[in-house]
Amino acid sequence: MSANILDKKESFIAQMKEILIDTKKVSHAYLIETNSFPNSEELVFTFAKMLLCPSYFEDMHTTDCVICHQISENSYADLKVIRPEGDWIKKEQMLSLQEAFKTKSIIGGRRCYIIFEAEKLNASSANTLLKFLEEPADQIVAILVTANRYQILDTILSRCQVYSLSTGESNLPINFEQQKDCYDFLNLLYQKGSQIIAVVSKLEVFSQNNKREYQEFLRKLEEIYDDLLIHLSDDAFLENKYGKVLTQVLPKLSYDDIIEKLKAIEECKQKLKFNVNLKLWLDNFIIQLSKG
């Protein structure tokens, strides 16, 4: 699963501009993964303005633009914004969204809807949205927004063009790139538990069936859990070494939790020394790690 990584507001805007200038490149659905990007909501609305305001890219366009102003205020008729109601985005919300787009636009031109916290679509609202996405109508563009794309149902994800905002090096731990596969894995693990068997092969580290990569991955994962154990109550240390990434990914783990994980990692490491079927090994590894 790849995404375009954009580490600056300017690079996001530049890339979106490139897509939108050539209308043939405009997709029917975008997923914007915000991570912990500052002011990401503002960027999403900027993207909506680029999509909807016919003069956005013209030289005479100014900050006084009426359409852009309406978009910011969420009073533009051809833009619908959906947010969770309570814990979930409800099926009724998706139905009334569809209903709203059934009638012809009064303004004409492109129309757009934004779904914030798209991970909060439940089974039935996701299904309704999916049907909507499967029959893309001309000129309607969906923007789904989530903090983490792994929380989005595969069926929805596969229909979206994914853009991932990244906070860039300054806010990330120094070794972020080397450990990114561990964070992605832990994130999945704590979101989906053993269900991640179905999606784990999409992580780059597991996509190649390469034993050495698995071993290297285990080594890094062990190092993270070791640190968690040794510095269990030293948040400052952990934050210094791992940034806020770990605390965002992990629930508060107890001493016993961590010991269990380390045992499971060690066991799986031993097994990997033998001539094992890597697919079976991976399934077993997930089951071991998602216990408890």
Ligand SMILES: [Zn+2]
């Ligand atoms: Zn405008």
